Amino acid sequence: MRIDSHQHFWVFNAERDAWITDDMAAIRRNFLPTDLAAVLKSNGIDGTIAVQASQSHEETQFLVDLSTMYAMIKGVVGWVDLQSDEVEKYVAHFSQYPIIKGFRHVVEAEEDPDFLIRPAFLRGIKALTARQYTYDLLIRPRHYDSTLVCVKQNPEQRFVLDHMAKPTIRTREFDEWATFIEKLATFPNVYCKVSGLVTEADWKNWTVDDFKPYIQHVIACFGKQRIMFGTDWPVCLVAATYEDVMKIAGTALTGFSDEDLTAFWGRNAARFYGVEY
Template identity: 85%
Template sequence: MRIDSHQHFWIFNAERDAWITDEMKAIRQNFLPIDLAAVLKSNGIDGTIAVQASQSHEETQFLVDLSTMYAMIKGVVGWVDLQSEAIAERLEHFHQYPIIKGFRHVIEAEDDPDFLTRPAFLRGIKALTAYEYTYDLLIRPRHYDSTLTCVAQNPNQRFVLDHMAKPAVRTKEFDNWAEFITKLAAFPNVHCKISGLVTEADWSNWTVDDFRPYIQHVIACFGKQRIMFGTDWPVCLVAATYEDVMNIVETILVDFSEAELQAFWGGNAAQFYGIM
């Protein structure tokens, strides 16, 4: 099974989706499974992991509801208030939906560099572990230190790093990011999505070589069993087509065996998210 480990659906709402700025006009519209189905088929992708794009329990239910109508959705990464004192009650509610594989909070939007190590947040992560849910890490450089601390304090929690921590491809900054990746990959319970890179590059003038050192470093650090393919569709459309995103990684993954390619294109995601 070939799986896109990271994509989104939404019914566009200008107020709720304020992060979609005017310069991102290509995605200031609705994106639903019917818009993606033909693209998946033409690219040989069997299914996707639908990841939350807004922070509400209604968002999680929206993705669950879509999954009942579209078999392409193999798993849902929803949102839950991890800092709530009622976190166990909320997880118990969501536990009735096997399609929910894990949760995410948009940490990158949090100004507090120590958000991941707030006592209430750490309590929420431990609740995820108890329910055997995964957690997607979406961060910026200011969160590097707290990310490492959070992961170190939760060795039994399955984490996956979204978008390779969004390296600054546009300005070719590398060293600080690379040091963080090396440290994070040392934790065996952390995986990494090779996804979301085109929007960190020059949207109009990127080349495959812009991404090569970043992807190669992630592979060297995480190995070939803890990485997975993702497009970040439809966000990627501001800078590239679905086919462009696939071509970037296809061009760079030149020394992979057939078994390793199968793992990257779907097997690793299926194992991480518990997809049969």
């Protein structure tokens, strides 16, 4: 089974989805499973992990409801208010839905570099660990240090780094990012998604070779059993097609055996998220 470990659905709302700016016109509309089904089939992808795109409990329920209608959704990464005094109650409520595999907060939008180590947030992570939920790390460079502290303090929590921490490929930024990746990869409870890269490059003038040093560094640090493929569809459409994103990832997989390729394209994601494989 081949799994896209990172994609989104939404009914576009200009106020709620203000992060989708005017220069992202290609995605300022609704994106639902009916828009994705044919794309998955033509690319040999069997299912997806649907990840939250807005921060509300209603968003989590929206993804759960879609999963009851579309078998392509193999797992949901929702949102829950991890800083709430009632986080345990909220997590317990969502535990009634086996399709929910984990949760995410859009930390990249938080200006506080120490957001991930706020006492209230760490309490929320403990609530996820207690229920064996995963947590997706979506960060920017200002969060590197606190990410390492958060992960170190939660050795029983399963983390996955979204979009390889979004290196600034358009300006060839590498060294600071590479050092962070080396440090994060030393924690065995952390996986990494090879996803979301094309939007960090020059949207109109990228080449496949632009991404290779970044992907190959992640492979060297995390190994072949803790990385997984994801597209970040439909966000990727501002700069590339679904096919382009698959090519970007596939071209960088030098020296992979058939077993390694099976792991990258699906088995690792299934193991991390607890999807029947």
